[in-house]
Amino acid sequence: MTATGGAAMQDALSGVRVLDFTTMMAGPYGTRLLADLGxxxxxxxxxxxxxxxxxxxxxxxCSRYFGHLNAGKKSIALDLKAKAAQEVVARMIANADVVIENFRPGVMARLGLGYDACAAINPRIVYCSISGYGQDGPDAEKPAYAPMIHAASGYDVTLAGYQPEEGPPAVTGVFVADVLGGLYSASAIQTALFQRERTGRGQAIDTTLMECMLNLLIYEIQFEQQPSNARRPRYGPLPTRDGHVIVLPINSRNFLNLCKALGHEEWATDPLFAAPADRVRNWDALMARIAEWTRTRTAADCETTLMAGGVPASRYRTVREAMEDPQLAFREAFSVVEDAAGPFRVVRGPYTMSGTSTAVRAHVPALAEHTEALLRDVAGLDAAAIARLRDEDGGVRFPG
Known part of the structure; x- marks a missing residue:
């Protein structure tokens, strides 16, 4: 690819070395975004x-789940409880820019790899820890997986409705907290690297999944502090002949366009809907009338007709259908990566940059694939030292 104006794309983070101790989803997603940027x-x-x-x-x-999260990385396999492996890591930290981990708080320190120990080796290190609730405090050592955080943050109740009595909390299968944790961590790491250019020193970053989720709930947090009797319109699926559609008459222009598109221009002067406050107060009645129209048509026809009439609307699609969207193809939103089982597509970060490549790097590493090269090139070990680690089974795994 080339950037606007024909200049060759650059890797914005070329030369930045990241030691990734993370597992599961949040950390690996964040570090893959960093790998995407070079x-x-x-x-x-x-x-x-x-x-x-x-x-x-x-x-x-080969796990495609793993491949999606870890394309473009190098793999070294170490038993961090073994002294020889800890010595290898210490040598690598001396030549690294970033450490990122998502163990329970205190685990890395007990291994001799906490922030203070790493900063003593390399004062320029940017050290990011991802956890459920933070590195200290009364809940610091609580186990935390994304579905727990969704429930504890109020997110699941919010999805079900603003009043808990409206029904049980929502069941979520997408690990939103993990994706946000990786995204916010990648952002903070890049900010710390930028600040390091000014100060010459690294710093510790403490990302919590709980606070990631709370950052989604902007209206809800303010509503809890300043309750209001005013209803907030909620948009949800309306039935069609073959599925569902979402219709969003958000402002007055949308509403007038809706009345025309549905052939009910009299709604514009109906006392139930004439003013914005009237529509909010009678929102369920408005949605019911729209549903009478949508249920007689296909979802695709509803979307086409409403959008052509200036009414924001979309049919509900499957992930497979969304992946085939021509707009995403135009934007090259998917990159092809490859593991030992062959090629497959993964989605890149949700942005493009005019002078920086954002494509996912193609190779998914096999376990310990780069161990020997990293021992040599990053840890600085010579051939004899590497051979001893191979022979002594000192906590370092080699390929094969």
């Missing part, structure tokens, strides 16, 4: 591999 991301896995290497969907023994 950082050298070194995935430090346990000898039996990251848990995600074995999670479905799997093809010929």
């Amino acid at each position: 950082a050298e991301v070194i995935k430090i896995e346990p000898p039996d591999g990251d848990y995600m290497r074995y999670q479905p969907p799997v093809k010929n023994g």
Whole structure:
């Protein structure tokens, strides 16, 4: 690809070396975003591999879930409880820019790899920790997985409705907290690297999944502090002949366009809907009338007719249908990566940049694939030292 004006694309994070101690989803997603931008991301896995290497969907023994999260990285396999492995990591930290981990708070410090220890080796290190509730405080050591955080933050109740009595909390299958945790961490890491250019020193970053989720709930947090009797319109699925559609008459122009598109221009002067406050007060009645129209048509016809009439609307699509969207193809939103089982598509970060490549790097690393090269090039070990680690089984796994 080339940037606007024909200049060759650059890697914005070229030369940045990241030691990635993370597993599961939040950390690996964040570090893959850094790899997309050109950082050298070194995935430090346990000898039996990251848990995600074995999670479905799997093809010929290769997890596509793992591949989506870890394309473009290098893999070294170390038993961090072994002294020899800890010594290897210390040598790598001396030559790294970023450390990122998502163990329970205190685990890295007990391994001798906490922020203070790493900063003593390399004062320029940017050290990011991802956890459920933070590195200290009364809840710091509570276990935390994304669905727990969704429930604890109020997110699931919000999805079900603004009044808990409207029904049970929503069931969520998408790990929103993990995606946000990775995204916010990648952003904070880049901010810290920028500040380091001014100060010469790194710093510690403490990302919490709980606060990630609360950052989604902007209206809800303000409503809890300043309750209002005013209803907030909620947009949801309306039935069609073959599925569902969402219709969003958000402002007065949208509403007038809706009346025309549906052939009910009399709604514009109906006392139930004439003013914005009237529409909000009688929102359920308005949605019911729209549903009478949508249920007689296909979802695609509803979307086409309403959008042509200036009414924001979309049919509900499957992920497979969304992946085939011509707009996404135009934007090259998917990159092809490859593991030992063959090529497959993954979505890149949700942005393009005029002078920076944002494509996902193509190679998915095999377990310990880069161990020997990293021992030599990053840890600075000579051939004899590498051979001793191979022979002594000192916590370092080699390929094969």
